[in-house]
Amino acid sequence: MAEHKTPALAVDGLSAGYDGPDVLHGISLTVPKGQIVTVVGPNGHGKSTLLRTISGLTRLRQGRILAEGREIQKLRPHQVAAAGIAHVPQGDLLFPEMTVYENLLMGAYTTPVAETVEKRLDFVYGLLPRLKERHGQIASSLSGGERRMVGIGRGLMAGGDVMMIDEPSLGLAPLVIEQIYEVIGQLRAEGRTILLVEENPARVAHLSDVMHLLDDGRIVWSGAPQDLLEREELLSTYLGG
Amino acid sequence: MSDTSSRLPVSAGRSALRGDLAIGVVFLVCAIAAPFVIESKYLIGQLIVGLFWAGIAVQWNLLFGYAGIFSLAQMAVFAVGGYGTAMLATYLGFNIWLAIFCGAVLATLFSMLVGLACLRLQGVYVALLTFAISSVVYLLIVTDTACFQMIGTTCRQFTGGASGFSRFGDFGMRQLLRGDWVRGNYGIVLAGFLLTLISSWVIIHSPMGLAFKALRDNQSYAIARGINRFHTQLLVFGISAFFTGLTGGLYAAHFQAIGPSVFSMSTLLFIMAIAVVGGTGTFWGPVLGTIVLMVADELMRDAGQFRTLGLGLLIAVFVVLLPRGIVGRLSDFLTTIRARRAAPQQGD
Amino acid sequence: MDVTIAILVTGLTNGALYALATLGLSLVWGSMGMLNMAHGSMLALGGYMVFTVAVSLGLPVWAGFIGAAAAGAVFGGLLYLGVVRPLLKAGGPGFETSVMIATVGIAIGLENALLLVYGGRPLPQPFAVPGSVQLGAGVMPWLNAVIVIVAFVVMAVMGYLIAKTKMGRAIRATAQNRDAALLMGVPVERTYLQVLGLAGALAGICGVLLSSITQLSPTLGADPMLKAFIMCVVAGLGNLPGAVIAAFGLALIEAAVQFALGARWGFPVLLMLVIAILIWRPNGLFGRAQIRRM
Numbered sequence: 001m002a003e004h005k006t007p008a009l010a011v012d013g014l015s016a017g018y019d020g021p022d023v024l025h026g027i028s029l030t031v032p033k034g035q036i037v038t039v040v041g042p043n044g045h046g047k048s049t050l051l052r053t054i055s056g057l058t059r060l061r062q063g064r065i066l067a068e069g070r071e072i073q074k075l076r077p078h079q080v081a082a083a084g085i086a087h088v089p090q091g092d093l094l095f096p097e098m099t100v101y102e103n104l105l106m107g108a109y110t111t112p113v114a115e116t117v118e119k120r121l122d123f124v125y126g127l128l129p130r131l132k133e134r135h136g137q138i139a140s141s142l143s144g145g146e147r148r149m150v151g152i153g154r155g156l157m158a159g160g161d162v163m164m165i166d167e168p169s170l171g172l173a174p175l176v177i178e179q180i181y182e183v184i185g186q187l188r189a190e191g192r193t194i195l196l197v198e199e200n201p202a203r204v205a206h207l208s209d210v211m212h213l214l215d216d217g218r219i220v221w222s223g224a225p226q227d228l229l230e231r232e233e234l235l236s237t238y239l240g241g
Numbered sequence: 242m243s244d245t246s247s248r249l250p251v252s253a254g255r256s257a258l259r260g261d262l263a264i265g266v267v268f269l270v271c272a273i274a275a276p277f278v279i280e281s282k283y284l285i286g287q288l289i290v291g292l293f294w295a296g297i298a299v300q301w302n303l304l305f306g307y308a309g310i311f312s313l314a315q316m317a318v319f320a321v322g323g324y325g326t327a328m329l330a331t332y333l334g335f336n337i338w339l340a341i342f343c344g345a346v347l348a349t350l351f352s353m354l355v356g357l358a359c360l361r362l363q364g365v366y367v368a369l370l371t372f373a374i375s376s377v378v379y380l381l382i383v384t385d386t387a388c389f390q391m392i393g394t395t396c397r398q399f400t401g402g403a404s405g406f407s408r409f410g411d412f413g414m415r416q417l418l419r420g421d422w423v424r425g426n427y428g429i430v431l432a433g434f435l436l437t438l439i440s441s442w443v444i445i446h447s448p449m450g451l452a453f454k455a456l457r458d459n460q461s462y463a464i465a466r467g468i469n470r471f472h473t474q475l476l477v478f479g480i481s482a483f484f485t486g487l488t489g490g491l492y493a494a495h496f497q498a499i500g501p502s503v504f505s506m507s508t509l510l511f512i513m514a515i516a517v518v519g520g521t522g523t524f525w526g527p528v529l530g531t532i533v534l535m536v537a538d539e540l541m542r543d544a545g546q547f548r549t550l551g552l553g554l555l556i557a558v559f560v561v562l563l564p565r566g567i568v569g570r571l572s573d574f575l576t577t578i579r580a581r582r583a584a585p586q587q588g589d
Numbered sequence: 590m591d592v593t594i595a596i597l598v599t600g601l602t603n604g605a606l607y608a609l610a611t612l613g614l615s616l617v618w619g620s621m622g623m624l625n626m627a628h629g630s631m632l633a634l635g636g637y638m639v640f641t642v643a644v645s646l647g648l649p650v651w652a653g654f655i656g657a658a659a660a661g662a663v664f665g666g667l668l669y670l671g672v673v674r675p676l677l678k679a680g681g682p683g684f685e686t687s688v689m690i691a692t693v694g695i696a697i698g699l700e701n702a703l704l705l706v707y708g709g710r711p712l713p714q715p716f717a718v719p720g721s722v723q724l725g726a727g728v729m730p731w732l733n734a735v736i737v738i739v740a741f742v743v744m745a746v747m748g749y750l751i752a753k754t755k756m757g758r759a760i761r762a763t764a765q766n767r768d769a770a771l772l773m774g775v776p777v778e779r780t781y782l783q784v785l786g787l788a789g790a791l792a793g794i795c796g797v798l799l800s801s802i803t804q805l806s807p808t809l810g811a812d813p814m815l816k817a818f819i820m821c822v823v824a825g826l827g828n829l830p831g832a833v834i835a836a837f838g839l840a841l842i843e844a845a846v847q848f849a850l851g852a853r854w855g856f857p858v859l860l861m862l863v864i865a866i867l868i869w870r871p872n873g874l875f876g877r878a879q880i881r882r883m
């Protein structure tokens with residue numbers, strides 16, 4: 001179990017913001033290998049900013065980010081991706097005029113070996129058969145749920161050590177949300193390492209190993225998912241009930 | 242300097258007025274003293290040219306710097322003013338002053354037509370269309386070979402063709418002042434420039450100017466707040482064209498000539514350089530830019546053939562390194578100093 | 590009937606040239622929202638390079654084509670590193686106009702540099718194809734046929750690069766969603782460099798073809814660039830297939846108008862048409878608001 005001591009991803013004292021004051025204040029958390037760590041909290045309190053900062057899209061002002069123990073906070077976004085951190089951004093950010101197949105290929109941009117890409121494509125098509133059916137379709141013509149699946153599939157194509165998924169349920173119908181979380185459940189069963197962001201803790205409690213509650217740019221509570229769901233006062237204070 | 246006034250409270254607006262007034266008085270004193278102090282007729286002639294460039298740049302700055310309309314038809318508008326003056330004086334025997342005024346009106350109409358064609362377009366589409374329109378006007382003039390009038394043995398095309406118009410009248414200073422006619426012309430051109438400058442100050446600080454800036458900075462918000470984009474855009478095309486056309490008329494009357502060379506890309510580039518070097522969207526930018534570039538131009542006269550090359554690179558360097566120009570950088574600098582001075586007082 | 594043949598020959602030749610010029614402009618606009626006003630001067634650079642390689646150095650003409658493409662690519666790369674990258678870094682909504690002004694400056698600079706190096710008098714162009722073929726009642730010079738063929742080959746290569754290769758996918762991805770491309774690990778700055786290099790190479794080749802039917806002069810690119818702009822606008826900026834269609838369509842119309850009304854009316858009529866199209870569809874015939882297509 002020695003290798004489990006180095007977490008796949010660790011964030012230490014991270015502060016970040018856009019043009020104005022800091023949005024995140026001294027965030028620290030670790031994502032151990034093979035676990036799903038979830039950050040929950042109300043919208044507009046820095047969950048997406050956290051993922052964007054790890055990816056290098058938003059400038060970090062203080063703190064360290066470690067991938068497999070290696071400092072990556074100074075890397076540019078494309079270098080972070082190459083370092084094995086796959087980011088499935090909020091609102092999908094697909095390439096709208098490309099086909100599903102091309103979108104998936106873009107996910108494997110940093111992978112030079114064609115066979116590896118083929119193998120991952122087979123895996124993604126196996127996990128998300130709908131994408132195989134639609135592989136030649138232009139991304140902008142897909143339904144919301146299908147787009148989300150392309151986003152997750154594209155993230156998987158990177159074959160990274162860690163996958164960061166930003167609110168996969170956003171804007172989807174309840175039935176479709178269930179399908180998406182089923183897919184994430186399968187990934188959990190596969191032993192993938194995931195940093196998940198979600199507004200509603202009840203949706204992801206059964207998937208998560210550890211949960212962090214983010215409020216106003218600070219982590220206000222951390223622990224096992226079941227514990228959070230039992231803490232009525234936390235839920236009503238931070239998540240309105 | 243003054244361009245920040247709209248965002249500041251009234252007292253700051255007043256201090257901007259005071260600042261502009263102070264600079265204006267200094268400029269006016271220098272400008273009036275110049276013909277009495279300077280002996281060389283060549284230099285006074287260059288000052289007149291400088292006033293023309295500054296006048297065009299001030300109006301282009303109103304269009305681009307304040308209203309955010311990137312028009313490349315500025316020299317075409319100027320040419321319409323000049324050609325209008327020349328043609329009215331040549332063909333219809335208009336008195337030169339009336340011809341200049343009518344030329345400016347023609348330029349306004351022309352520009353509003355251009356504005357109408359650009360009404361629904363954004364950003365670079367406006368630039369391309371205005372660029373194309375002025376190229377077409379230029380091409381139609383230089384390829385005009387059909388004889389309209391025979392003068393002696395040579396034929397004159399209606400548009401003047403490749404050679405343009407000359408000797409259609411002047412300000413009448415030669416009869417009035419004899420050898421000193423250049424100083425007389427200088428006075429007239431200076432008066433025209435002051436009219437241009439003051440009118441643009443008034444526009445920038447009027448509610449209309451605020452509407453221009455609002456459209457430039459955030460179009461959808463401005464429209465949501467009830468600013469009519471079509472009217473505002475047409476208005477700024479028209480106003481800036483009137484004074485640009487007026488400058489064109491004065492140019493034609495001063496040189497007693499106008500030809501298709503005013504359309505040339507390097508002239509347009511010079512105007513853009515003036516605005517960019519001085520600072521687009523700043524009130525004094527075009528004036529300072531003219532001074533800097535005219536002096537640089539005189540110094541580069543020895544370098545002759547490298548002049549245009551240098552000018553081109555100068556523009557690129559300024560856009561990259563000093564995007565707000567000299568005046569913009571100066572005013573940023575002053576703001577930081579004032580903020581630093583103000584900070585301890587607030588602490589008390 | 591000979592008029593029809595003449596219109597077709599002129600229209601298709603010009604269409605091929607405009608299409609190449611338009612492609613370079615549209616590629617750059619589509620990927621970084623930049624209108625490259627220096628594109629016309631890069632056409633001239635290509636024309637003069639073939640002169641240097643084939644006449645001054647005495648190498649074969651095909652080497653001149655390579656030299657022109659290489660010179661264009663290098664110039665495009667330098668343009669990116671020296672002007673575009675710092676302006677992109679400064680960011681903000683002013684990029685669109687500031688990059689236009691800066692490239693106008695660069696264009697004037699390059700044209701004058703060519704003037705200083707090669708002198709002002711028109712130079713003969715080494716790339717020439719003699720002879721012509723009788724087509725019914727009309728005549729088609731072989732040169733025109735070669736120009737159209739070369740243009741199509743270049744367009745096919747470009748189409749393959751953009752549609753099928755990893756580099757092309759990265760270019761399109763960056764154009765469609767810059768942030769997402771970064772998250773996929775695409776080094777966006779390198780992609781921009783490639784785009785300006787490709788556009789420069791296209792301009793170089795286009796310049797060689799263009800100067801073979803006109804003459805070498807520093808401003809030889811000004812007129813085709815203006816028309817290429819018009820065609821980009823008609824197609825909707827950044828739409829590559831649309832740009833090619835618009836180039837051929839407008840070139841044929843221009844040729845027809847020139848034969849019917851005289852050479853000087855070709856461009857004015859074209860412009861009227863474009864203004865009418867833009868009033869009807871402000872984002873061009875094939876363009877859509879907000880979405881850049883590649």
